[in-house]
Amino acid sequence: MARLCEEFTLCGLHSGDAVRGVGSAGPDRVIVTYKDRTVTVYKVSDQRPLGSWTVKQTQKITCPAIYNSQTGEYVVVHDNKVLRIWKDEDVNLEKTFKATLAADVHQIHTLPDTEPLVLFERGVVRQLDALLSAPQQEIESVLSEDEVIRWSDTLLEAGNPVLLFVTEKDGTFHLYAQKLNPNVQHKFKLCSGEAIGCPLSFVLSLEQEGTTLMCLYSSGCIYKMQLSLNRNSAEKEQVLPQSLLLKLPSCADSLDHAAVLVLDGTHIAVLGAPHSLQCTVKDSLSIWNTRFQTLQAWKEFPEGSCGQLWCYSGKLFVPHGKVLTVIPFTCETSSLAAVLGKLKPPNAAEVKTVSTVVSWRAMLHDEQSPELQETVTHTPDKSEPKRNLRSRKSQVVRTQSQPVSLDQFLTEIETGTNEKIDEQLQQLLSNLQKHNAQLIVAQIATNLVSRCKTQVKFYPQKVLVQLLQTRMLSYSLCPDLVAVALDKADYFLLQLSLQQFPDIPEAVTCACLKVFLSVSDSDLEKVIVDLGNVASYIELDQSPSKAEEKMQIVENGFSPVLLEEDSCDVPAGKQTHNPSESDVKLTCPVGLKKAALLNEILLSSYSEAFLLPHLKDLSVPQVVLFLQYMQYLYVKYCETVNTELPGERNPTVNQVLDWISLLLDAHFTVLVMSTEARGLLTHLHKFIRSQVKFYSELSKIEGSLQKLHQLKPQKSDGLYSIEVIELF
Template identity: 75%
Template sequence: MAQLCEEFTLCGLPSGGGGLRAVGPAGLDRVIVTHEDRTVTVYKVSDQKPLGSWTVKQTQKISCPAIYNNLTGEYVVVHDHKVLRIWKDEDVNLEKSFKATLAADIYQIHTLPDTEPLVLFEGGSVRQLDALLSAPQQEIESVISKGEVIRWSDVLLEAGSPVILFVTEKDGLFHLYAQKLNPNICHKFKLDSGDKNVRPLSFVLCFKQEGISLMCLYSSGCIYEMPLLLNRNSTEKVQILPQSLLLKLPNCETSLDHATILVLDETHVAVLGVPYSHQCTVKDCLSIWNISFQTLQAWKEFPEGSSGQLWCFNGKLFVPHGKVLTVIPFTCEISSLAVVLGKLKQPDAAVKSVSSIVNWNTMLRGAQSAQPVPTPELILSKPEPKRRLRNRKSQDVNPQPQPLPLDQFLTEIQSSTKEKIDEQLKSLMRNLQQSNAQLIIAQIATILVSRCKTQVKFYPQKALVSILKTQMLSYSLCPDLMAVALDEADYSMLQLCLQHFPDIPEAVTCACLKLFLSVSDSDLEKVALDLGSVASYVELDQPSSKAEEKMEIVENGFSPLLLEEDSYDGKETSDPLQSDGILTCPISLKRAVLLNEILLSSYSETFLLPCLKDLSVPQVVLFLRYVEYLYMKQCETTSAEIPGDRIPTVNQVLDWISLLLDAHFTVLVMATETRGVITNLHKLIKCQVKLCSQLSKIEGSLQNVRELKSQKSDALYSIEVIKIF
C-alpha cells in the first residue's frame, strides 16, 4: 500500500509552476532549485528555508539546470548554452566564480553519487566535466543526425561505469541512445508505439532485480515497459526495443497534452497530469498506482493547475503547482496478494480454526490445479527414548499434564475457567516450536479477547500476560487486546503492550496517556509494574541530605543560577521542581514508569496531534511538568543521557514538549494555571540559546586559531601565548 502524507510548501514561484526549471539533490536533506529566469537557490527541506541563492547577470539566462557535485562540494550551472559556472556555498557573487566557455551547446549535466559529473551536449556527445575543464575549447563531435532533438536524458551505472541514456525526436520518430564512455560505445534503439497518433510524454528508468528497463507514458494513457539489453551484440545498427503494457490509466480517451511518470519502487509509480478516475474532472492530479495489481493507491488533486513537472528525492515528491513548490512525503509498502486479502475484514465474528488455511492454487488457478494442502498441526517436541522414560518413572512424582490437541484446546478455552486455561496454556507453550507459533499465539489471544468482550466478568489476565511475554504478538494481530486492557484499567498489561507492540495507532497511544494522567496515585500503588531503572533518577519530594547542596556546575546549558537570572517577566518565580536546590519529580514513581512508555512509543506527528487535543488542561500541565523534569535531569549530566533501560532520550523529550505546545498552544497561553510551566520552559530555552551562542563564539575562536600559520623562529626556545576573547 502507498500513502501520501501531509504536504508543505518549500518556496514560492513568482510566475507559477512554469517559472521552475528543475529540482535536484544537493546533499542530505537539501535540494537545489533552478528557476527559469536567472536564479539558483539551495533549500534545506526539513526547515523549509533557503541556505543560499545565486543569480546570473540580467543579460544572461540559465539554459541548463544546476547540479551538485558531492565529490568536490561544488555547484555547476550552464547559462547561455555554452558557459559553465562552478562555485561553492561560501561564494557570494556568481560573477566572481569559476567560468569556462565551451565549444558546443550543452543539453544537460548528469551526476551520480561518488562519480564525476557527465556533460551531455545537444549533438549527443558525452564528456566528463574534468576533461572539459582541462580543455574547454576542444572539438565536440555530433552523434545524432541533423534535425534530431534530444527530449529526455538520464544516467546509470553498469558494472561500475556510467552510461548516458537519451531519447531523440525527428519527424515524429523517437530513438533511444545508450552512450558508454569506457569503452566508447553507442547503442541506438527505435521506440515504436504501433500508432502514429500516439506519442511518448514522459520517460523514467526502472531498476529491478531482473535488470534495468525504461518506462514510458504515452499520450494515450498507456504505460509501457521496455527492458534495456545494453550488452547484447547485434549486427543491426538500429534495434527495436520490445515493450509490454504495464498499466492503462483511466479517462484517457482523448490525447494527453502533458503528463509525468516517476518510479517510486518496484511496484509503485507516481503519475502527474492524468485524472485518477472517470469521475474526476480535474486533470492535474497526482496519483500513485500499483502496477502489479493495477490498483490506485493514493491521489491528490491540484485544481489550480500544474506544469506537469515532478521530482522525487529521499521519500518526498516535489510538485510545482500554482505559485508554490510543494513537498509531499509518501510511504510505499511491499504489496502482495496475501497482504491485500488479509486486510479484508471478515463479517463473521466467529474465530476460525487454525486449520482453515487459504489454498492459493485454488484461488488463482481454479479447483482443477488445486493440490492437497496439509493442515497445520501443533508441532510438539520429540518424545524421549523409552529407556530414558523408564528411568524417570520413579522421579516424576507430579508428572506434567499432557497438552491437549490444538483444535480441542481452542474449543475449550471458549468456555473453560481462567485457572484451567492458565494450566493448559502453560503446557501448550512448552511444546510450541517456531514454525507456526505466531499463528497459534494470535488465534489464542483473539479467542480470549473476544470472550472478554462478551463476558463481563471474564478477564484472564495471567494468560494474556503469558502470551504477551512470548513477544510473538503485535497490535495488528489482535487489535482488541489493548481496548480490553483500557476498559479494565490494567496498567501492567498496557505497559507490556507499549513495550512489545511496534504498531500501536496514535489514537490508542493517546488513550493510554489519558488514562495514565487521570489515575490517582493511590490506585497506582496497588499495581505491580516493571520499574526498570526509573528509580535511579526519579527523586521524589522527600527530605534528603542532598537538599543542603547547591548546584553550581553548568553542564549542557543548565544551571539553577542561570534560571534565576533569566526571568520571564522580571519578577521572581518559584520553581515547583526545585526544593532547596535539588530537583524533585512532580509525579509518583509508577506514573513516571507509565509515562516513559508513552514517550518511547512510535508515532506519526500528523496522526498524533489531533489525538493530543483531547487531553484536558490539568493533564497537559502535569505531563509538561514531568517532561520538563526529565529534561532538567538530563541536563545535569555531561552526556545529556540518563543511564538505564526504557529511559527517553533528550530528543524524544523535546519532541513531546513541542507536540504538547502545538496541540494546546491557545489553551496554554490563556490558562492561568499553566503560567508556571510555560515560564520555566521559556527560561530553559533562553539558557540553551545562551549556551549555543557561547559555543559558536568558542568555535569561531578555535577556527581562527587553527587557521593561524605557524611562524618560523630561529630561536632554540620560544613561548607563544594565545588569548581567546
C-alpha cells in the same frame, strides 16, 4: 500484483511545472532542480532539505543538476554554457568551481561508478573530465539544422556507457545511440504518423533479449522496440521495428502530455493517461501489468499534472498541483488467477491449524513427526502392531501428559476459567517452535481479547502479561489488546505494551497518557508497576537533608535559585531565594509508580503532526501536572554533568524538551489564560532564561579560548616575563 502505498509530500511548488528534474543523490536522498534558480537536496524519509543552492537573479538554470557518486560533487549548468561544481559543505554557489563551455548543453547524465556524460544541444557527447581539462574545446554539430533533442538517457553495455537520445524535425523522430569506447554512433528512425500518433515519452528497459526502448504515443499505445547496439561501425539509417506492448484506455482527444516508466520486468507506470474508459480525470497515475495487459493500481490527480515522472529506490516522484509528491510502490510476481481476480483465499477447513504438539507415537517408533499436526484422542489403529501389556501401559501414561494442541487451547479460551487457561498456556508456550510462534501467540491474544470484549467479567490479566512477555506481539497483530487494557485500567499491561510495541498509534499513546495522569498515587499503591531505576533519582531528592544540601551546590552552571534577568551581577551572598520555589523544584510532583508510567510515554515513538491534535484533548490540570514532572526531570538533567539519569528506560533530555514543546504548542492559549499554570510558566521562563545566560557566557569563554589558541606564541627576550590576559 502491484500497489501504490500511502503518499506523502516532499516539498511545495509555485506551480505544477516548477520542477526541471529530480535525480538520485545517494541512499534516501534526491536532488530537485527547479526551473527558476534553485537546486535543493532532500532526505526523502524525513521530508526535509539537506542543502539548497541558488544562482544569481540574472542567471537561469538550464539543465537538471546531477550528483557524481565518484567524487561526491553536484554538477549543474546555468545560462546554457556555464558549469558549476560544488559539494555539500559549500554554501555560496558563486564561490564554487566554474567553467564556461564553447557550446550549449542539453543535459548531463550519470551512471553508478562511471564518469558523467555531457550531451550538447547539437548531439555531441563528451565525458565531463575531458571537458574540464579544456572547457573551450570546439564542439562540432551532429544534428541537422532545426533538429531538436526531445529525450535522452544512458545505459551500460558490457561495462561501457552508451548515451541514447531522440530528436525531432518536421514531425520526424530519430534515435541516436552514442558509444564512447569505441567512438561509434548509430542512428534509427522511429515510426510516427496519424495512425499511431506522436511520441510523447520514452523509457529504456534492460531485458534478457537485450536493450529495449518503450515509447508512449499520443494515441495511448505503448510500443516496444528492440535495439541492436552490438555493431562496431555506424551503418545506414534503419527503421526500428516495433511491436504493440499495451493499449491504454483513451478519451476522445489524444494525449498531449504523459510519461511512462518501467518498474520491473512485468510492470510499468503511466502518468497523464486515463486508467479506464469511464475515467473523467485524465491526469492519473496507473500501474499496468504488461504480461497480462491488466490494470494493477491507480491514483487520480484532479488538480492536474505536467507529465513529469521519476522513480528512485521504490518510490515514484510526481509534481502535480503545487506539491512534489512521493508515492512508494510494491510490485510482486503476478499469476493469471490473481490478475483476473480469481485467486481463491485458502479455505480455513482445508488449512490445518499450526500446532507444535509432541507425537509420542512418532517418538516411540522413530517416525518423522509432521510439521502441522492436530492432536486428537488416541484410537487404536487396525494396522498397529500388537504390543505387550507393559508397553501399552507405558503409552497410556505418556499420552495423559501429552501437551494440548492449539485447537484444544482455543476451544478452552471460549469457556475456560482463568486458572485453566493459564495452566494450558504454559504447556503450549513451552513447546512453541520459532517458525510459527509469532502467529500462534497473535491468534491466542486475539481470541482472549475477543472474549474480554464480549464477557465483561472475564479478564485473564496474568495470561495477557505472559503473552506480552514473549516479545512476539505488536500493536498491529492485536490492536484491541491495548483498548481492553485501557478499559480495565490495567496499568502494568499498558506499561508493557508501551515498552514492547513500536507501532502504537499516536491516538492510543495519548489515551494512555490521559489514564496515567488521571490516576492518583494512592490508587497506584496496590498496582504492580515496573519501577526500573526511578527510585534512584526521585526518593533521594525528597529527603529534607538532601534538599537543604543541594541549595548550596552549583553544578554544571545550574543554581536552584531562579535568577532574575539582571541577577548575574549580584554577589552570591546577597541573593535571596523563595523557599516555596525551591521546594517545588526539588520535589517530584508525582509518585514513583506514576513517574515510571509517564517515562514510558516520553520514550514512545510518535510523529509530531499526528500527535498534536490528540494532545489538545488533555485537560488543563493534566497538562500542568505533566509539565511539572517534565520540568522536574529537566532540572535533574541540569544538575548532572553527563545529563543522563541512572537506569536504562529513562527519557533523554532531548525527549523531555520535545514533549515540553509539544504540550506548549498544543495548549499555549489555555495555559496563558489559566491561573493554575501561571506559576509553572513563570518558573519555566526564569529557569530557561538562566540557562540561556549560562550558555551565553560559556560561548564567550569558548570564543576567547579559540582566539588565544590562534595567537602565535611570542618569543621572550628575557629570563623572566609576566603576561596579563583579559577575558571579556
